[in-house]
Amino acid sequence: MTEAGTRRSRRLAVVGWGAFGVLLLVVLWEAYKFLAPADGVLIGETRVLPRTTDLAMPHVWEMLGRLAEPVTRSPSAQPLWLVIALAALTTLGIAAAGWLVGVVVGIGLALVMQRWRLAEWGLLPWIVLSQTVPLIAFAPIVKSWGSRVEIGSFEWQDWMSVALIASYLAFFPIAIGALKGLQSPDRIHEELMQTYAAGYWSTLAKLRFPAAVPYLLPALRLGAANAVVGAVVAEVSTGLQGGIGRLLIQFAGQASGDPAKAWGPIFGAVVLGLVAAGSVALLGVILKNYRRTEEAA
Amino acid sequence: MSAPENAAAPETLSAPAVETVAAVEVAAVDKVFETRGGLVHALEGIDLTVAAGEFVSLIGPSGCGKSTLMRLVADLDAPSAGTITVFGKTPARARLDQEYGIAFQQAGLLPWRTVAANVALPLELHGATSADRKAKVAELLEMVGLADFADRYPDQLSGGMQQRVAIARSLAEQPRLLLMDEPFGALDEMTREKMQSDLVRISAETGAAVVFVTHSIPEAVFLSDRVVVMSPRPGRIREIVPMRFAGAGTAADDAGAAGPGATGGADTAARARRTEGLREDRSFFDMVTAVREALHGAPVAPGARGVETR
Numbered sequence: 001m002t003e004a005g006t007r008r009s010r011r012l013a014v015v016g017w018g019a020f021g022v023l024l025l026v027v028l029w030e031a032y033k034f035l036a037p038a039d040g041v042l043i044g045e046t047r048v049l050p051r052t053t054d055l056a057m058p059h060v061w062e063m064l065g066r067l068a069e070p071v072t073r074s075p076s077a078q079p080l081w082l083v084i085a086l087a088a089l090t091t092l093g094i095a096a097a098g099w100l101v102g103v104v105v106g107i108g109l110a111l112v113m114q115r116w117r118l119a120e121w122g123l124l125p126w127i128v129l130s131q132t133v134p135l136i137a138f139a140p141i142v143k144s145w146g147s148r149v150e151i152g153s154f155e156w157q158d159w160m161s162v163a164l165i166a167s168y169l170a171f172f173p174i175a176i177g178a179l180k181g182l183q184s185p186d187r188i189h190e191e192l193m194q195t196y197a198a199g200y201w202s203t204l205a206k207l208r209f210p211a212a213v214p215y216l217l218p219a220l221r222l223g224a225a226n227a228v229v230g231a232v233v234a235e236v237s238t239g240l241q242g243g244i245g246r247l248l249i250q251f252a253g254q255a256s257g258d259p260a261k262a263w264g265p266i267f268g269a270v271v272l273g274l275v276a277a278g279s280v281a282l283l284g285v286i287l288k289n290y291r292r293t294e295e296a297a
Numbered sequence: 298m299s300a301p302e303n304a305a306a307p308e309t310l311s312a313p314a315v316e317t318v319a320a321v322e323v324a325a326v327d328k329v330f331e332t333r334g335g336l337v338h339a340l341e342g343i344d345l346t347v348a349a350g351e352f353v354s355l356i357g358p359s360g361c362g363k364s365t366l367m368r369l370v371a372d373l374d375a376p377s378a379g380t381i382t383v384f385g386k387t388p389a390r391a392r393l394d395q396e397y398g399i400a401f402q403q404a405g406l407l408p409w410r411t412v413a414a415n416v417a418l419p420l421e422l423h424g425a426t427s428a429d430r431k432a433k434v435a436e437l438l439e440m441v442g443l444a445d446f447a448d449r450y451p452d453q454l455s456g457g458m459q460q461r462v463a464i465a466r467s468l469a470e471q472p473r474l475l476l477m478d479e480p481f482g483a484l485d486e487m488t489r490e491k492m493q494s495d496l497v498r499i500s501a502e503t504g505a506a507v508v509f510v511t512h513s514i515p516e517a518v519f520l521s522d523r524v525v526v527m528s529p530r531p532g533r534i535r536e537i538v539p540m541r542f543a544g545a546g547t548a549a550d551d552a553g554a555a556g557p558g559a560t561g562g563a564d565t566a567a568r569a570r571r572t573e574g575l576r577e578d579r580s581f582f583d584m585v586t587a588v589r590e591a592l593h594g595a596p597v598a599p600g601a602r603g604v605e606t607r
Contacts, residue, residue, distance in 0.1 A: 188405040191373050197393045198422050206422065210409050292408040292452050 026060050033057050058260040066260035067267075080261065084247060084268040091243040092272055094159050095224075095231040098166025099276075102223050105167065106174030113175075114182040114208070115200075124179075131172050135230065139165055139237035162234040162243070169230035170223040177219020181212025213290035217283065224276040232269055244268050318385045320474045320506035321347040321370055326379030328365055328532075338531035339365045343379070345525060345534065347506055349473065354509045354517035354524045356588065362532025363510045364478050370508060371399055371476050383474065395423065397474040398467030398505075402482045404459035406451040412462050413438065413447040419469045437465040440499060457488035464496070468503060475500065475507045481516065490576075493519055497571045514592070518584045519576060526591040536591040542571075542580040 033052045040056075041049035050056055058066075067084070070077035109127065113120040142161045149156035185207050193203045235245025247265040255262040284291070328340040340362040347353045355363040368374045369381055372388035383391035391397060406415045413434050420430045438444045441461040451459055460480055467475060481489045493516060500507050511517050517524045521540055528535045575581050 186405070188401055188403055189407065192399070192401075192405055193422075194373065195371055195392060195397075195399050196419050196422050197395065202422055206418065207407070210407065213409075289450070290409040292450055 029057070029060060033059070055256070055259050058263065062260045063263040063267075066258075067264055071261075080264050084244065084264050087242065087244040087247050087265070088268045088272045091228070091231050091235065091245065092276065094163050094235075094243065095166050095227040095272075095276060097160075098163040098168075098231060099170050099224055099227040101163065101167035102170025102172075102174055102227060103220065106171040106219075106223065107178045109171070109175045110178030110182055111204075113179050120179070127172065127175055130168070135165060135169065135233050136237050139234050142234075143238045158238065158240050161238055162231055162240050165234035165238075166227040166230035170227040173219045173222035173226065174216075177215045177222075178212060181215030181219075182208045184215060185211045210290050213287050217280070217287070217291075220283065221277050221280040224280045225273055228269075228273045228276045232272075244272065318349065319346045319382075320349045320351065320384060321345070321508060322380075322382045323366070323370070324380050326366075326369065326376045326381060328362065328369060328374070329377045340369075340376075341531035341533055343532070343534060345537075347474075347508060349384075350504050350506050352500060352507045352509065352520055352522045354511055354521040355527060356511055356514065356517045356524055357527030357532075357535075357592070358512070358529050360532075361527040361529040363527055365532065366527075367476050367478055367508055367510050371397065391474075395419070395470045396472060397476050398470060398472040399476045400460075400463045400467045400478070400480045402479040404451070404456075404463040406459055406462055406466075408451050411448050411450055412443060412454070415451065415462055416466045416469055419466065423470065433469065437468055440468070440502070441465045441495065455488075457484050457492060460484060460492065461495070464499070468499070468505075471503070473505055475505050475509075477507065478510045479512070480509075482511070489516070490573075494571075494573065496520060514585050514588050515576075515581075518581060518588055519571065524584075524588050524591075526588060528594075535594070538584070538587050538591050540584050542575060542578065542584065 032049075036049060036052045038051065038053055040047050040051040054062075067081040068079055071080050071083050109123060113123055139161075142164055143158065146156040146158070146161040146164070182204075189207055189211070190203070193207055198206065231243070232245040232248070234240070235243040236249055240246060244265050248269070251258075251262045251265055323343050323345040326340055326343040327338070330337045330339055343362075343366060345353075345366075355366060357363050365374065369376050370383060370388060372392040381388050384396050386394065386396070406412075407418065410418065416434045416437055417430045420433060425433070434447070435444070438447055441464055443458060443461055443465070446454065446458065451462070454462070460483075464480065467477075481492050484492060496507075497520060507520075509517070509520060518540060524538045524540065525534055526536045526538060527533065
């Protein structure tokens with residue numbers, strides 16, 4: 001088989017396995033719904049497996065079919081999928097802003113920690129500690145702080161609070177990954193730069209950043225997924241309108257009358273996370289030469 | 298291939314004063330490392346002068362400080378006592394002025410850069426224009442025989458080719474001094490001999506002085522004008538053995554001229570005459586024996602270890 005042929009068949013296999021995984025999930029869902037008792041499985045008073053009623057677990061086709069129907073019965077209502085897609089786009093935009101802030105802050109912290117060993121000792125524990133603070137706890141605080149910010153004609157918007165909270169989750173893996181990457185060059189390479197009388201900045205540009213790419217790419221992808229999670233959670237806890245977090249709450253409230261509808265935003269959030277992580281994966285394709293290692297063929 | 302010669306030419310023509318300045322001058326140098334186990338005397342009382350254009354090898358068992366000495370010259374470490382000058386400057390100044398090129402045991406190429414971009418790295422860092430870089434890189438790759446591999450990446454090359462790229466890179470700034478720390482140590486014997494011949498040719502073409510760290514006796518003998526034999530713990534110079542060869546395959550008249558006191562020009566001329574034939578010459582084996590005796594500190598019984606010289 002030719003090399004191109006092998007590559008194509010490998011890509012087909014990847015797609016095939018992906019589709020198989022989704023199908024398996026659907027089969028498990030429907031099989032459980034079909035086989036398990038309607039009231040779920042109880043041990044004593046405790047329910048260890050969920051109910052299988054249409055209210056708790058709608059059929060897969062019902063959930064998908066619901067996406068094509070209008071949101072409400074009003075004649076001017078848009079289809080559910082469109083509403084979800086628009087909300088997801090809004091959230092994606094906020095998450096992207098949060099991700100960018102996280103990238104700047106994360107790489108900035110990594111640079112400081114790489115440059116001064118003392119800063120690493122002083123900062124790293126706090127960075128780790130910062131992630132143990134529950135997001136729900138400080139989301140309202142950030143919102144109320146934000147509402148008091150007013151600099152000249154600049155006025156703090158509610159979505160900025162959400163983006164800030166998203167960045168709080170996003171910066172962590174980026175800071176850790178970037179630090180590891182910036183510290184990754186071999187001693188021989190560092191000494192080589194020294195013999196070239198290269199200063200800090202040129203060593204950074206020609207050696208440290210390129211060497212950090214293999215560490216940065218997964219960190220950026222993790223950061224993107226975290227930014228989405230952070231944005232959705234922050235939308236819920238600050239009550240921001242227009243995003244998918246709001247829809248999750250709103251449609252969940254209508255679940256008793258329209259159980260399939262509540263699953264729409266969940267699918268939307270999943271697709272959102274995939275899109276966010278996937279766009280960062282594109283970066284990896286562009287930077288693929290930086291992922292080479294120096295080994296003889 | 299003409300440019301390195303052109304670069305070396307003004308140096309020999311312009312000022313005899315330049316010629317009298319030694320490439321490296323090491324005087325009463327000690328180097329002590331502080332380790333958890335206490336003080337380690339890596340070098341003690343080292344005196345060594347390397348003339349401009351001269352090829353000097355440092356040889357000795359592991360731990361004799363030969364690499365440390367080279368690192369001191371390169372300003373990658375500072376001596377604990379004594380002074381070092383490189384072309385009359387402090388090592389730090391010489392490093393900033395890019396007076397030397399360096400190559401290590403590992404090629405140390407940047408894996409994300411092509412062969413050409415790796416060789417261009419020092420030029421890029423020192424602000425050469427893109428046109429200059431391109432011309433210089435093409436010429437250097439030609440010199441090391443890798444012109445066809447300019448666009449490859451390091452992981453697509455064999456170990457010997459990677460090392461040749463590293464040597465081309467060390468020559469990029471046309472240094473008057475080359476520091477090489479066991480550059481062929483990781484290569485197989487055949488590649489190694491080929492690289493040695495290439496290095497003889499290249500150093501003759503560029504007229505650069507070379508300080509070459511090795512633990513192979515035949516390698517030191519084949520390449521050097523003088524072989525510095527060192528002993529370990531503490532690292533000292535045990536003996537400096539000048540290489541004298543009777544007519545190495547070609548003219549017989551260069552034997553005396555290749556001595557330590559000879560000028561750079563004579564050295565390079567003598568070096569250019571080192572051919573593959575020398576490896577089988579009687580005087581080559583005599584020199585191998587001389588270096589071995591210096592290493593072991595006593596005459597070695599004839600034939601006792603003869604096989605190893607090959």
